[in-house]
Amino acid sequence: MIRRPTLAVVAEAAGVSLKTASRVLNGEPNVAAATRERVQDAATSLGFRRNAVAADLARGGFSRLVGFITGDLANQFYSALASGIERELREHGLQLLTASSDEDPAREGSLTGELLERRVGALIVTPAGADHSALQAEIAAGLTVVAVDRPAAGMDVDTVVIDNRGGTRAAVDHLLARGHRRIAFVGDEPHLWTYQERSTEFLATMRDAGVPDAERLHRSGAHSVAAARDLVVELFAAPDPPTAVLAANNRVTVGTLQALRDAPGGDDVAVVGFDDFELADLLGITVVAYDAVEMGRRAAELAVARSADPARPVELVVLPTRVVARGSGERPPR
Amino acid sequence: MIRRPTLAVVAEAAGVSLKTASRVLNGEPNVAAATRERVQDAATSLGFRRNAVAADLARGGFSRLVGFITGDLANQFYSALASGIERELREHGLQLLTASSDEDPAREGSLTGELLERRVGALIVTPAGADHSALQAEIAAGLTVVAVDRPAAGMDVDTVVIDNRGGTRAAVDHLLARGHRRIAFVGDEPHLWTYQERSTEFLATMRDAGVPDAERLHRSGAHSVAAARDLVVELFAAPDPPTAVLAANNRVTVGTLQALRDAPGGDDVAVVGFDDFELADLLGITVVAYDAVEMGRRAAELAVARSADPARPVELVVLPTRVVARGSGERPPR
């Protein structure tokens, strides 16, 4: 492997000291124009490329990298986050280091370790585990941590989430306004924070509307499309079935649609799904939508802000949601 | 910001030399068990965390980072690639640095530069631009480059692609076998390599089947869902319309479905789409599918292999595709 020219080589070629070359290549002021030009020429002709590894080491402290630890990069939602994060970081000359935890808390821990070894200046996390005590120590040592999509249990860090409660309430109101009373709620695993928010608000909204016994049509545990489908099939096999379904996330929505497609009269059931998805438009599915890319961008923004000013107050950003009516949610009760 | 303990501090606390501490913490052999334990204890009690930045610099050459430059991380397909890459890299103790080019060649260039400054050991690229001459010099300097999804024009590097031609032929044969002759092809921008492969093979397969004038129903330029929809509407407004459509990628497939939904008799038209997508199953769309995560994994594998042995012959990996019949592609011609 061919050696790359170092700053020293460039300096020598330009007939200046190492420091002067450094000044020029970093765009620092106080260099004579002629000198500047000489250095620049030498650098380009030698094919010089600064070594960011060495630069970060010499500067001490943190590297110009930011880590993002997430459940599964292949997941539409997380990759939208990553995209927003990366874009914002780039504006600030930072680079993004991504790592997938597969939603496994143990793995989340080891990934955190690896990123810390790389001396990331900030860590953006979609917290999977419940115990982040290890991170606490790091925060004390000056590490910036930002939680995105859900809060980090027991940690007082900057956080970006969407308005889960408001979105849920809007969705339920949307259905109530069209005359539905027997509205089913189908949610993911109960230990998930987003589930809890949505579930709680569903029940509260129903109660506020004076609908008794909303729990009867309230289900959880639909972590996969298949599980959601089964749950919905079951709901419609029972007496006094729902006339509308609020699917608490996009996987549940798909499962619900599968179940309704095969059920007699399934076409008449109103459906509102939480989370937008690519073909919801084509399928005419009414959803509670929000901007995941923006969510990532805001998280990165917070990370940058805190790195710059560690003393600033901890911030909680709540992004809005909106109901996008596409047909499925506007059907009247049978 | 609190200072982190360095190796020297750990060594001192354990009463050994710096090098011995280094040996223990890197799991190198030839250390007495007692010493090992002493060092390990000191490290944990001090909360030591090795500095990968310093380690990489000391080792010289490349860092243990691999860069991935891609069109748009928010895109389902690219994020699947990223996911596969990241997983494979982790197996080898490497970390992934991602960057989105927005399919802009200029941006691709500057991102390349930034990653090179970080001294990435390899660069995995979905080449957007046509001119990679800058990269050529880097390859000569020992950089490993792997192209994924499409070849890098004019560069002789390891490459992972899918069998675009085989997939196209299989799709066309699938339709021909059901009696279709008036088969339309709707493709993306003609300058895209994948378009060219699919387009060419479509025409060749039609010719081989003895279908004259296949060009009549052959269209390109559908870079967005809307453009695809318009193109399909147009095809069906003309006399002697197709009885089947081969949509050359998933965006085109969606546009095609939108157009057919609104067209009289659109339900009878057979549709096969290139690229699988999340709800194809629910919608009953027959597609040419392949494994994007695996594609990423293979690319990372090649990157690792070449870094280990720069002299190995350049490899071209062609991943298989398969037709997944779900209904839309099995309709007979009217």
Added chain:
DNA sequence: CTGTTAGCGCTTTCAA
């Protein structure tokens, strides 16, 4: 089995 001595390529005082 363990330690000593040089750097890696850059930034950063502090002088000149």
Added chain:
DNA sequence: TTGAAAGCGCTAACAG
């Protein structure tokens, strides 16, 4: 406006 010298925290010979 420019330069000299001292590290950043670690690895890598090479000795003992």
